[in-house]
Amino acid sequence: MSTPYVLILFYSRHGSVSEMAKYIARGVNSVNNIEAKVRQVPPVSEISEAIADPIPTDGAPYVTLDELTDCAGLALGSPSYFGAMAAPLKHFIDQTSTIWMTGGLIDKPACAFTSASSMHGGHEQCLQSMMTPLLHHGMIWAGLPYKHKALINTVTGGTPYGASHLATATRENTLSKDEISLCEAQGKRIAELALKLAN
Numbered sequence: 001m002s003t004p005y006v007l008i009l010f011y012s013r014h015g016s017v018s019e020m021a022k023y024i025a026r027g028v029n030s031v032n033n034i035e036a037k038v039r040q041v042p043p044v045s046e047i048s049e050a051i052a053d054p055i056p057t058d059g060a061p062y063v064t065l066d067e068l069t070d071c072a073g074l075a076l077g078s079p080s081y082f083g084a085m086a087a088p089l090k091h092f093i094d095q096t097s098t099i100w101m102t103g104g105l106i107d108k109p110a111c112a113f114t115s116a117s118s119m120h121g122g123h124e125q126c127l128q129s130m131m132t133p134l135l136h137h138g139m140i141w142a143g144l145p146y147k148h149k150a151l152i153n154t155v156t157g158g159t160p161y162g163a164s165h166l167a168t169a170t171r172e173n174t175l176s177k178d179e180i181s182l183c184e185a186q187g188k189r190i191a192e193l194a195l196k197l198a199n
């Protein structure tokens, strides 16, 4: 039987969310008997019929619907755009009704992560926007418990709703120590929950 995996699925235009995905993957891979699968969604274009090349020019491969169906757990990442997930990620989620109809994600754990350029620009709100469709899919939401001291100590990103990064102009793709530790904790938590829920 193949090793179960946590799908780390994101959209990132300028690299901050992609950077977070690496640390979430590290957290997943710190757990035995499960692994991280990192994937991105393609951008959307103003001409909606345009089709992206199947292989991105850089970064993680594009996700397939089968990869989502077969995951043991999910970490969904997006930049905060006007306090909500970015359109390319929502566009992908809107193509998952076949998975919804077969209940393919029911009882699997899920979390979200985001990057935003202002401190109070909607980190939590964006995380919640990603939670909504996953609850419709029957997934089990997992935030970050306050046992992680970085949640108290952080002066940038990191919330009990999920990991976040404050991407100011001077530190756009550079995560703070607390942000990194919360990304890793989130990956580890989803991996551990995925194994427990699969049994």
Ligand SMILES: Cc1cc2nc3c(=O)[nH]c(=O)nc-3n(C[C@H](O)[C@H](O)[C@H](O)COP(=O)(O)O)c2cc1C
Residues within 6 Å of the ligand: 011, 012, 013, 014, 015, 016, 017, 018, 078, 079, 080, 081, 082, 083, 084, 115, 116, 117, 118, 119, 120, 121, 122, 167
């Ligand atoms: C269309 C658009 C809307 C944005 N809206 C917000 C916002 O509501 N709050 C915020 O703090 N940052 C906002 N930003 C900034 C991005 O969330 C931020 O730059 C993020 O780190 C980008 O992630 P990426 O590097 O993975 O692309 C917005 C950026 C764009 C392009």
